[in-house]
Amino acid sequence: MSTPYTKLPAWADYGLIPLINLSVAFIVAGFVVMLVGENPFRAAVILVDGAFGKGTGIAFTLFYATTFIFTGLSVAVAAHCSLFNIGTEGQAYIGGLGIALVCLSLDSVLPWWAIFPIAIVAAAAFGALWGLIPAYLQAKRGSHIVITTIMFNFIAASVMVYLLVGALKPAGSQAPQTRNFLAGAELPKLNWIIELFGAKIRSAPLNICFLLALVMAFLVWLLIWRTRLGYEMRTYGHSPKAARYAGISETRIIITAMMISGALAGMMALNPVMGDQHNVAIDFVSGAGYVGIAVALMGRLHPVGIVLAAILFGMLYQGGAELAFEMPAISRDMIVIIQGLVILFAGALEHMFRPYIQALFASVSPKSVGMQAVNGKGA
Amino acid sequence: MAQAAIELIGINKSFGAVRANRDINLEVARGTIHGIVGENGAGKSTLMSILYGFYQADSGEIHVGGKPVSINTSNDAIALGIGMVHQHFMLVDNFTVLENIILGAENDVLLKSSIAKARSELDRLEREYGLEVDPDAVIEELPVGLQQRVEILKALYRGAEILILDEPTGVLTPAEADHLFRILKQLKEQGKTIVLITHKLREIMAITDTVSVMRQGTMVATRVTKETTVGELAELMVGRRVLLRVEKGQSEAGAIKLSVKNLTVKDSRGVTMVDNVSFDVRGGEIVGIAGVAGNGQSELLEAISGIRHAVSGEVMLEGKPIDLTGKADPGELRDRGLAHVPEDRHHVGLVLAFEENENSILGYHDDERYLKGPFLDVDAIMADAKDKIEKYDIRPGNPRLKTANFSGGNQQKIVLAREMEQDPGVLIVGQPTRGVDVGAIEFIHKRLIAMRDQGKAVLVVSVELDEIRSLSDRILVMFAGRVVGERGPDATEGELGLLMAGVEHQEAAE
Numbered sequence: 001m002s003t004p005y006t007k008l009p010a011w012a013d014y015g016l017i018p019l020i021n022l023s024v025a026f027i028v029a030g031f032v033v034m035l036v037g038e039n040p041f042r043a044a045v046i047l048v049d050g051a052f053g054k055g056t057g058i059a060f061t062l063f064y065a066t067t068f069i070f071t072g073l074s075v076a077v078a079a080h081c082s083l084f085n086i087g088t089e090g091q092a093y094i095g096g097l098g099i100a101l102v103c104l105s106l107d108s109v110l111p112w113w114a115i116f117p118i119a120i121v122a123a124a125a126f127g128a129l130w131g132l133i134p135a136y137l138q139a140k141r142g143s144h145i146v147i148t149t150i151m152f153n154f155i156a157a158s159v160m161v162y163l164l165v166g167a168l169k170p171a172g173s174q175a176p177q178t179r180n181f182l183a184g185a186e187l188p189k190l191n192w193i194i195e196l197f198g199a200k201i202r203s204a205p206l207n208i209c210f211l212l213a214l215v216m217a218f219l220v221w222l223l224i225w226r227t228r229l230g231y232e233m234r235t236y237g238h239s240p241k242a243a244r245y246a247g248i249s250e251t252r253i254i255i256t257a258m259m260i261s262g263a264l265a266g267m268m269a270l271n272p273v274m275g276d277q278h279n280v281a282i283d284f285v286s287g288a289g290y291v292g293i294a295v296a297l298m299g300r301l302h303p304v305g306i307v308l309a310a311i312l313f314g315m316l317y318q319g320g321a322e323l324a325f326e327m328p329a330i331s332r333d334m335i336v337i338i339q340g341l342v343i344l345f346a347g348a349l350e351h352m353f354r355p356y357i358q359a360l361f362a363s364v365s366p367k368s369v370g371m372q373a374v375n376g377k378g379a
Numbered sequence: 380m381a382q383a384a385i386e387l388i389g390i391n392k393s394f395g396a397v398r399a400n401r402d403i404n405l406e407v408a409r410g411t412i413h414g415i416v417g418e419n420g421a422g423k424s425t426l427m428s429i430l431y432g433f434y435q436a437d438s439g440e441i442h443v444g445g446k447p448v449s450i451n452t453s454n455d456a457i458a459l460g461i462g463m464v465h466q467h468f469m470l471v472d473n474f475t476v477l478e479n480i481i482l483g484a485e486n487d488v489l490l491k492s493s494i495a496k497a498r499s500e501l502d503r504l505e506r507e508y509g510l511e512v513d514p515d516a517v518i519e520e521l522p523v524g525l526q527q528r529v530e531i532l533k534a535l536y537r538g539a540e541i542l543i544l545d546e547p548t549g550v551l552t553p554a555e556a557d558h559l560f561r562i563l564k565q566l567k568e569q570g571k572t573i574v575l576i577t578h579k580l581r582e583i584m585a586i587t588d589t590v591s592v593m594r595q596g597t598m599v600a601t602r603v604t605k606e607t608t609v610g611e612l613a614e615l616m617v618g619r620r621v622l623l624r625v626e627k628g629q630s631e632a633g634a635i636k637l638s639v640k641n642l643t644v645k646d647s648r649g650v651t652m653v654d655n656v657s658f659d660v661r662g663g664e665i666v667g668i669a670g671v672a673g674n675g676q677s678e679l680l681e682a683i684s685g686i687r688h689a690v691s692g693e694v695m696l697e698g699k700p701i702d703l704t705g706k707a708d709p710g711e712l713r714d715r716g717l718a719h720v721p722e723d724r725h726h727v728g729l730v731l732a733f734e735e736n737e738n739s740i741l742g743y744h745d746d747e748r749y750l751k752g753p754f755l756d757v758d759a760i761m762a763d764a765k766d767k768i769e770k771y772d773i774r775p776g777n778p779r780l781k782t783a784n785f786s787g788g789n790q791q792k793i794v795l796a797r798e799m800e801q802d803p804g805v806l807i808v809g810q811p812t813r814g815v816d817v818g819a820i821e822f823i824h825k826r827l828i829a830m831r832d833q834g835k836a837v838l839v840v841s842v843e844l845d846e847i848r849s850l851s852d853r854i855l856v857m858f859a860g861r862v863v864g865e866r867g868p869d870a871t872e873g874e875l876g877l878l879m880a881g882v883e884h885q886e887a888a889e
Contacts, residue, residue, distance in 0.1 A: 227753050231737070231744050238730045244686060245719070245727045246742040247710030362394070 050322025055199025065314030071292025087149025089289025090156030095266025098126030127266020135258030207275030462534025524555030642692030667851030722809030788819030
């Protein structure tokens with residue numbers, strides 16, 4: 001069957017379509033705000049102003065974004081190998097354990113710049129290890145990675161509760177968390193960068209993990225599109241049969257991809273643990289792993305898209321908190337609804353408007369959809 | 380001549396800048412079999428989709444039975460008595476034949492009454508046209524030929540007077556195809572009109588009354604089948620003269636490069652697929668394996684290329700054994716000079732979502748030429764891809780284009796270029812020209828013969844008997860997992876056909 005072969009120009013594919021999806025999500029969210037009797041335009045102003053209006057807001061937005069960049073990259077790396085890693089949440093949680101062990105034992109001896117690299121390695125190693133077990137089960141036993149990684153989120157939560165009310169808790173404390181780290185395990189803030197632009201910041205947790213996240217985004221791009229390993233991961237991701245034909249070991253590629261994914265997830269813990277809280281507390285990941293799935297999907301599994309999507313979700317987190325504060329009728333749960341709508345339209349219904357946009361492009365400018373290149377034949 | 384069943388006048392259809400159909404005029408006489416031929420992408424399927432209501436023409440008129448009609452949906456087409464048998468069957472696999480027949484034509488909330496009605500109607504159709512199918516058989520348990528029969532019955536059940544068949548023999552064995560042709564002839568005798576879309580010229584010659592040729596969206600000619608030749612049709616299709624049988628010199632067979640001894644392969648259910656097969660391939664010769672699809676050829680190829688586990692036997696590559704446990708590293712076999720063009724280029728030989736240049740290194744991606752340490756050497760890969768595009772005339776010549784957007788013939792050239800340019804000692808090729816246009820077939824055959832003339836050992840597996848006969852220096856015929864005969868290149872089609880059907884007559888025993 002001849003199907004018209006259409007391909008959108010890159011700017012429409014990566015810019016226009018996400019923008020349209022996002023706008024629709026916000027329009028629907030606006031109706032929800034109207035339903036609870038608030039003015040949606042004022043709500044939008046508060047949300048955006050809360051996230052980007054003041055220096056403190058920007059710093060918080062980027063702090064949340066840092067977390068989501070790590071989890072988004074983690075999900076994306078696995079997804080390029082057609083592995084749906086839902087275990088980012090648990091891998092990040094266990095990554096926090098690695099950081100806790102490093103910081104608690106070294107924070108009185110070493111300065112931050114010496115502890116930081118060790119903590120990065122520990123976080124990555126613990127996260128990778130938590131990804132390794134489901135990967136091994138998938139590769140060797142055929143246990144589906146979606147099921148095992150969900151289970152491992154629960155196991156991670158239980159392990160951490162056990163440790164945080166036991167071995168890791170200082171004697172005599174009532175709170176299920178480690179002792180606060182000393183200054184040696186506190187990462188420097190980045191607020192001064194925003195202050196350079198003249199904004200005032202009272203106190204915000206934005207720290208050098210943001211830069212680490214950007215470096216990792218670049219390294220993930222390099223890995224996926226410029227290394228032999230990334231090539232093999234993508235080959236397996238698109239067609240396991242082609243990978244077999246090309247001599248790529250299924251076991252090795254699944255385990256490697258999941259360990260890299262787990263390592264990125266584990267590194268996410270650096271941001272809240274060493275950059276903000278200075279301790280490891282119960283449930284400190286608080287759903288960032290799941291948000292990572294939405295971020296990765298919305299970012300089209302590309303590091304640039306993931307950074308942008310992470311900033312968007314950072315904005316929703318920060319602006320949403322402001323909104324709940326300013327408009328009492330809008331509760332925290334309403335913010336979750338708005339986030340849910342963004343995930344729905346930008347993630348799940350990503351391709352809903354695509355056919356219409358393709359038709360529009362094809363009728364306005366056939367050349368832009370690459371139609372003269374091939375003789376109208378898809379097969 | 381009888382009155383026209385269908386008349387298309389001045390049909391135009393564009394997809395953006397691509398004019399899939401331009402000014403098409405076509406007249407199909409009632410009670411005839413009318414063939415439409417053309418290369419992939421010539422616009423045949425688009426034209427039929429317009430007739431069946433999947434697409435609307437930008438301009439032009441459709442007349443059915445002499446009256447102008449407008450066909451906007453497939454329901455309109457069905458109401459006008461037009462039925463379509465698709466290339467990829469539109470059947471529900473886990474439904475019975477009867478359930479599939481009434482699908483979309485259920486007349487009641489409860490199925491019972493329509494099923495009873497359908498059963499008697501189906502019975503009548505089966506008797507009238509000799510289309511026997513068990514109405515209670517489940518589709519997925521039927522062989523492909525019978526599934527196609529269900530598609531035809533479905534169309535007839537809806538009262539089709541005009542049947543359109545889109546590449547109906549692509550999935551059939553030669554015997555099943557012959558049976559289909561008998562059915563079509565019978566339908567014609569009963570007064571039905573049949574439009575047959577194909578790119579196989581032999582079928583056109585065998586069964587049609589009239590044939591129309593399409594090229595690049597235009598209707599270039601209509602001929603009475605009896606008055607034309609395969610050569611003329613091929614020339615009309617491609618727009619230039621085509622060699623249907625490549626010229627090749629005498630082979631100069633050298634030393635044994637690939638040796639298969641007592642190879643036995645079983646599938647996952649334990650059924651023997653390859654049964655004690657032995658043969659040698661020497662340098663400088665092409666050995667062709669003929670056989671109806673599903674007689675163990677695919678499994679044989681996979682075992683030799685180290686992808687599939689073999690139960691017993693031995694395969695020697697340049698005198699050294701290949702690991703047959705199914706755990707062989709295909710990369711290592713490549714290093715030892717074994718190149719493999721797999722049968723299924725869509726899922727095995729290529730990653731369709733990749734750019735062309737990425738596919739041009741698949742399997743050789745750990746070769747030092749394409750790497751700088753752990754990194755891909757993008758410049759080297761691009762230069763290499765451009766080089767192959769030029770040498771193999773791959774079109775469009777853009778190494779950044781997604782592989783799925785190349786035509787079948789060009790996709791196959793991407794695989795062949797990759798495997799041949801590695802300068803392998805042994806080349807094994809599965810279905811070298813499946814789904815490939817006439818023009819590209821000629822090119823691929825020439826390349827394979829050039830490989831032979833360079834002293835390489837070439838093993839070709841194909842279900843196209845013509846291809847095997849025109850390429851091979853020696854022909855092995857497989858039936859039910861065994862090699863049932865070996866013949867020279869001058870073996871007649873009838874002789875090979877009997878062997879393929881498992882009939883071992885007197886001469887075969889000699």
